Amino acid sequence: MLLASILRTVARLVNDRRLRSPIETGPSVTTSVLTHVSRCSTGHSVHIVFLSYIVKMRPLTDEETKTMFEKLSKYIGENIKLLVDRPDGTYCFRLHNDRVYYMSEKILKLATNFSRDKLVSVGTCFGKFTKTTKFRMHITALDFLAPYAKFKVWVKPGTEQSFLYGNHVLKSGLGRITENTMQYQGVVVYSMADVPLGFGVAAKTTQECRRVDPMSIVVFHQADVGEFIRNEDTLT
Amino acid sequence: MAACSVEELLAKAEQDEAEKLRSVTVHKELDLEFDVGNLLACDKNRIESRDLGGQRRDDFLQSLARDNTQLLVNEIWKQPTERVEEAIVAKLPEPTTPLPREKPPPKRKPPTKWEQFAKLKGIQKKKKTNLVWDENAKEWKRRWGYQRARDDTKDWLVEVPETADPNEDQFAKRVKAKKERVAKNELNRLRNIARAQKIKVPGVGLTPVAQQSKDDLSRAVSVAKHSTASVGMFQDRLPKEKPPKNTGKRRKFGPLIGDFSSERQKQLELLKIMDSKRPKLDITKAVNKQMREEDREEAAASARRERESLEESLAPVCKCQIFKMQRIYMHSHEHFEVFTTVLAPQGRYRYRAGAEKMVVVHSYRPHWPDELELSLGDVILVLSKHEEERWFGRRQHGQQGYFPASCVMELSQQKSLQTGGVGFLELDPDWRLKVWMCQPLLI
Numbered sequence: 001m002l003l004a005s006i007l008r009t010v011a012r013l014v015n016d017r018r019l020r021s022p023i024e025t026g027p028s029v030t031t032s033v034l035t036h037v038s039r040c041s042t043g044h045s046v047h048i049v050f051l052s053y054i055v056k057m058r059p060l061t062d063e064e065t066k067t068m069f070e071k072l073s074k075y076i077g078e079n080i081k082l083l084v085d086r087p088d089g090t091y092c093f094r095l096h097n098d099r100v101y102y103m104s105e106k107i108l109k110l111a112t113n114f115s116r117d118k119l120v121s122v123g124t125c126f127g128k129f130t131k132t133t134k135f136r137m138h139i140t141a142l143d144f145l146a147p148y149a150k151f152k153v154w155v156k157p158g159t160e161q162s163f164l165y166g167n168h169v170l171k172s173g174l175g176r177i178t179e180n181t182m183q184y185q186g187v188v189v190y191s192m193a194d195v196p197l198g199f200g201v202a203a204k205t206t207q208e209c210r211r212v213d214p215m216s217i218v219v220f221h222q223a224d225v226g227e228f229i230r231n232e233d234t235l236t
Numbered sequence: 237m238a239a240c241s242v243e244e245l246l247a248k249a250e251q252d253e254a255e256k257l258r259s260v261t262v263h264k265e266l267d268l269e270f271d272v273g274n275l276l277a278c279d280k281n282r283i284e285s286r287d288l289g290g291q292r293r294d295d296f297l298q299s300l301a302r303d304n305t306q307l308l309v310n311e312i313w314k315q316p317t318e319r320v321e322e323a324i325v326a327k328l329p330e331p332t333t334p335l336p337r338e339k340p341p342p343k344r345k346p347p348t349k350w351e352q353f354a355k356l357k358g359i360q361k362k363k364k365t366n367l368v369w370d371e372n373a374k375e376w377k378r379r380w381g382y383q384r385a386r387d388d389t390k391d392w393l394v395e396v397p398e399t400a401d402p403n404e405d406q407f408a409k410r411v412k413a414k415k416e417r418v419a420k421n422e423l424n425r426l427r428n429i430a431r432a433q434k435i436k437v438p439g440v441g442l443t444p445v446a447q448q449s450k451d452d453l454s455r456a457v458s459v460a461k462h463s464t465a466s467v468g469m470f471q472d473r474l475p476k477e478k479p480p481k482n483t484g485k486r487r488k489f490g491p492l493i494g495d496f497s498s499e500r501q502k503q504l505e506l507l508k509i510m511d512s513k514r515p516k517l518d519i520t521k522a523v524n525k526q527m528r529e530e531d532r533e534e535a536a537a538s539a540r541r542e543r544e545s546l547e548e549s550l551a552p553v554c555k556c557q558i559f560k561m562q563r564i565y566m567h568s569h570e571h572f573e574v575f576t577t578v579l580a581p582q583g584r585y586r587y588r589a590g591a592e593k594m595v596v597v598h599s600y601r602p603h604w605p606d607e608l609e610l611s612l613g614d615v616i617l618v619l620s621k622h623e624e625e626r627w628f629g630r631r632q633h634g635q636q637g638y639f640p641a642s643c644v645m646e647l648s649q650q651k652s653l654q655t656g657g658v659g660f661l662e663l664d665p666d667w668r669l670k671v672w673m674c675q676p677l678l679i
Contacts (some may be wrong), residue, residue, distance in 0.1 A: 059492065069503075069507060109493065
């Protein structure tokens with residue numbers, strides 16, 4: 001119980017800071033973080049990468065952009081336009097060490113002052129490209145998925161904790177689901193208080209959800225805000 | 237009187253002069269250090285902390301800034317000036333303060349093979365003369381290069397050594413040796429570059445290898461195919477030959493801080509193309525429609541059977557119970573699973589997205605408090621059709637309630653009936669018992 005409440009407060013704190021829509025507030029509020037490598041300060045292992053394998057930060061190629069947009073559109077549909085074309089500033093995607101970062105051009109210009117091996121993260125990390133050029137989205141993208149999500153799933157208070165530990169959502173834990181959800185549609189998972197908890201993939205259509213037995217999985221877990229604590233090392 | 241006034245006037249004049257001078261002269265304990273080239277003035281005078289505290293701080297700082305700026309301007313006026321189109325321009329000297337570097341200093345290149353060897357052996361660089369005396373030509377010629385002093389390839393007479401093959405061409409041998417030396421030198425130069433930049437030696441073609449592996453052969457084939465006038469564009473290919481991968485081309489990416497607007501344009505276009513390629517939600521609609529059809533048929537068949545068996549044995553109590561459950565459902569907004577477990581649903585749910593307008597063809601008196609009273613000719617907006625024969629709708633005035641589906645008819649159907657001249661159907665608004673299927677809250 002204590003752990004659940006801690007997790008929830010952490011999730012809430014994290015999300016409250018970032019919950020406001022990126023468009024309303026200025027770019028200073030959206031997570032424009034420039035981190036510098038701090039060796040040995042946390043005690044966690046820092047990635048030891050050989051110099052010759054760090055490629056410079058660069059914009060995405062056409063194929064990579066296409067792959068990433070396809071993944072994003074599974075969750076937010078045509079609202080990607082709002083991310084690409086923003087009225088309150090020029091924001092862009094850049095690739096650094098196989099990870100895709102979303103940042104404003106001001107931050108980008110600041111980031112050029114760091115050498116490649118010392119630059120850990122710029123702006124918000126949306127995800128990474130695997131070795132076989134597949135795009136894998138990280139939980140850090142939730143800030144930009146939640147306000148624009150097309151298909152949402154609300155989860156009951158009892159199942160929140162289970163989901164935050166990385167389990168799938170069963171039918172018994174399902175509170176609400178957007179109508180017309182297709183099977184294997186990307187969905188954003190919310191708590192009943194409209195706090196985004198993570199995202200996943202719908203295992204059943206809305207119609208089917210109503211029929212199945214309470215023990216079957218309705219949403220496959222993909223990322224949740226508990227990962228900020230569990231996978232601290234691998235998130236950048 | 238006049239004398240006083242004159243004295244006063246003189247004093248005043250003197251005071252004015254002093255004022256003017258004072259505005260231009262500034263008294264400082266320590267002189268400032270100037271770097272006029274950078275327009276920089278360094279003031280090393282002490283500042284009392286009491287000057288900085290309190291509300292007179294702004295005035296103090298302003299006067300300080302004014303004084304120092306005055307001194308700097310005085311210094312600028314000391315520079316040689318010239319007139320450029322009605323403006324007096326002072327020529328500033330070279331700046332003396334070194335500014336810090338913008339970028340980090342370049343790293344040293346690693347020593348080449350020769351430099352490493354020379355360091356190891358302690359060989360010093362000796363300055364050699366450019367020209368050397370050539371005996372044959374009797375003149376000073378270059379040490380190396382074009383028309384150099386001792387060019388053995390230019391000899392017109394070469395002695396054949398005793399051990400050599402008499403048929404061997406000595407001149408050609410010398411030329412070939414020179415070519416090999418040049419090639420070796422070039423290769424070493426490229427190796428030095430590769431070591432300095434930590435890249436692989438740039439390819440200068442294929443070097444001959446004793447035992448060629450599969451890679452070497454494929455590379456040889458691709459090089460051969462590439463070495464045509466059209467760079468291999470029109471070369472025939474074997475039926476199952478695959479294009480070579482890893483041709484060693486360096487990938488070119490866009491600039492990091494390029495033109496943001498063009499980047500945005502490209503991305504928006506890409507999104508547009510993706511949108512157009514995406515299929516519309518036809519599949520789910522079709523599936524849902526099919527499911528509804530099946531449900532309807534199924535429900536109709538089962539209801540008929542139930543009706544016959546249950547109608548007679550129906551107790552009023554059961555009806556009330558159902559009514560109560562219905563009531564509970566309507567007033568609660570949550571508890572999804574309560575209804576699914578308690579009221580064992582039969583068949584699939586039917587959900588109607590759009591509301592229809594229907595006309596009442598048979599007046600209806602409500603049997604239950606939640607039903608709607610219908611009068612002939614009313615237009616009802618049907619909001620949902622939970623059941624086969626019992627629909628939920630709203631009247632013009634805003635009243636909402638349930639009514640049997642047989643009392644209403646679609647507008648178009650109505651018209652056809654009128655034109656056909658058939659009378660209104662007299663259906664029995666029977667209340668058929670059926671287990672209530674609840675509908676979850678949908679967004």
